[in-house]
Amino acid sequence: MKNSSENIVYVSEFVDLVGPETKMLGPVRDGGRIVTGTEPACYGPMITPEIESGHTISRPVAVAGAEVGDGVALKIKKIEITSKASASGTETPHEGSFVGDPFVAKKCPGCGKVNPNTVVKGVGRDAICCADCDTSISAFDVTNGYTMIFDDKRTVGVTVPNHVAEEIARNAEDYSGAPAGSTCHSILVFALADMPAGIVSKIRPMIGNLGTLPGVTMPSSHNAGDFGVFLIGAPHAHAITEEELAKRSDAHMDIDSVGEGAVVIAPVKVAQAGIIVGDVHAMQGDGEIAGHTTDVSAEITIEVEVIKKLANDGPILLPLRENLPPLARLPSSEELEAARSLADSRGFDIQTEVAPIQVVGSGANLNEATMNGLERMAKLADMDIDEVKNRVTITGGIEIGRLPGIVHISMLIPISRLEQIGIAHLVKEQYGL
Numbered sequence: 001m002k003n004s005s006e007n008i009v010y011v012s013e014f015v016d017l018v019g020p021e022t023k024m025l026g027p028v029r030d031g032g033r034i035v036t037g038t039e040p041a042c043y044g045p046m047i048t049p050e051i052e053s054g055h056t057i058s059r060p061v062a063v064a065g066a067e068v069g070d071g072v073a074l075k076i077k078k079i080e081i082t083s084k085a086s087a088s089g090t091e092t093p094h095e096g097s098f099v100g101d102p103f104v105a106k107k108c109p110g111c112g113k114v115n116p117n118t119v120v121k122g123v124g125r126d127a128i129c130c131a132d133c134d135t136s137i138s139a140f141d142v143t144n145g146y147t148m149i150f151d152d153k154r155t156v157g158v159t160v161p162n163h164v165a166e167e168i169a170r171n172a173e174d175y176s177g178a179p180a181g182s183t184c185h186s187i188l189v190f191a192l193a194d195m196p197a198g199i200v201s202k203i204r205p206m207i208g209n210l211g212t213l214p215g216v217t218m219p220s221s222h223n224a225g226d227f228g229v230f231l232i233g234a235p236h237a238h239a240i241t242e243e244e245l246a247k248r249s250d251a252h253m254d255i256d257s258v259g260e261g262a263v264v265i266a267p268v269k270v271a272q273a274g275i276i277v278g279d280v281h282a283m284q285g286d287g288e289i290a291g292h293t294t295d296v297s298a299e300i301t302i303e304v305e306v307i308k309k310l311a312n313d314g315p316i317l318l319p320l321r322e323n324l325p326p327l328a329r330l331p332s333s334e335e336l337e338a339a340r341s342l343a344d345s346r347g348f349d350i351q352t353e354v355a356p357i358q359v360v361g362s363g364a365n366l367n368e369a370t371m372n373g374l375e376r377m378a379k380l381a382d383m384d385i386d387e388v389k390n391r392v393t394i395t396g397g398i399e400i401g402r403l404p405g406i407v408h409i410s411m412l413i414p415i416s417r418l419e420q421i422g423i424a425h426l427v428k429e430q431y432g433l
Helices: 162-170 172-176 227-231 333-346 366-381 385-395 415-421 424-431
Strands: 006-011 025-038 061-063 071-081 085-093 118-120 128-130 140-150 156-159 200-202 206-212 263-267 275-281 298-307 316-318 354-362 396-402 406-414
Touching: 025 275, 071 206, 071 275, 140 162, 162 172, 206 263, 263 424, 275 298, 316 424, 354 366, 354 415, 354 424, 366 385, 366 396, 366 406, 385 396, 385 406, 406 415, 415 424
Parallel strands: 006 025, 025 061
Antiparallel strands: 025 298, 071 263, 071 298, 085 140, 118 128, 140 156, 156 200, 206 275, 263 316, 316 354, 354 406, 396 406
């Protein structure tokens, strides 16, 4: 690693395991930028047995001056999709083809090797074969899949019929747009076409895995409170304890508003933070209810800013104004005037110096994720958790990032508190205050 920091760090390497021991690039200076490509991942790593994670992400970038207990604001400046097509679907684990966790410890049903090297032979759902024994291998059976093509301007996607899916499968490398250094097979080779052709969806790019290195080494897909529970006492090499899971950084959020223009304030769990980016989706509805969506290759530009001693346990989000829930949007001048008139008539003042923030919560299920998020919000706001519950109810809301256990909690919080913890300037800039 270089001693001097850089204004821009370019990333062209990918990793699947993340933690304190992961080699970092950089460091990028405070206020500098990270430019990275991403490869399509979830499904790509899921069907690539040698990858020990359900994701690959960009090699971590160190941030100069970032210390454990700080926060790092990640300002998403650009998301440019380079894929021409994507494929996804629902799936079920393929018995006999994994040890404990099909995302992590994929096993060849022929020779029994765990995480074997593989090759692509032809197209279709049996195209991935063990390099040692030539057995078709997949830790997952796709139960209902689809292939989607994108227009040149990346504004819409359309599902395709079987013959078009097969044509795309035969040219998967070109359609996937994966950058040099890509490490996983393309799900496009499966030629998925179970869904009706002609379903139209708007392209709305977002980043599913964005943040910092966790304080314990784990598969990058499991760096969250829901996926992470599968590592506790697992029968494979990446088992961790419940105490170690608390060191997660919750970078794997799958929150649909983490798109261009949004700001993620990530916790620093290891020295120099280690910024990671991956799992870009062309579009995703709240909850990612199918379990996966349209993974794409993309070019990403992130600007970083260190927030000293923020001590946020998990990510804080500042989405675009239009992506805030209605009650978390600041009142209009007319609404404020009506409120002020009510208060004046009874002899008290209204609170006007407030601003919206979102806090991410994660857990084994939505109830646990919600409580985790409320506790994080209470600490951040320096409020009793019951007051937070009330404020979220009347000035915010709780939205599902991903089933089974990622939520983002919105609330209007006094700007004076945001100034105390050092993020008021980010909030004011984001919402024009």
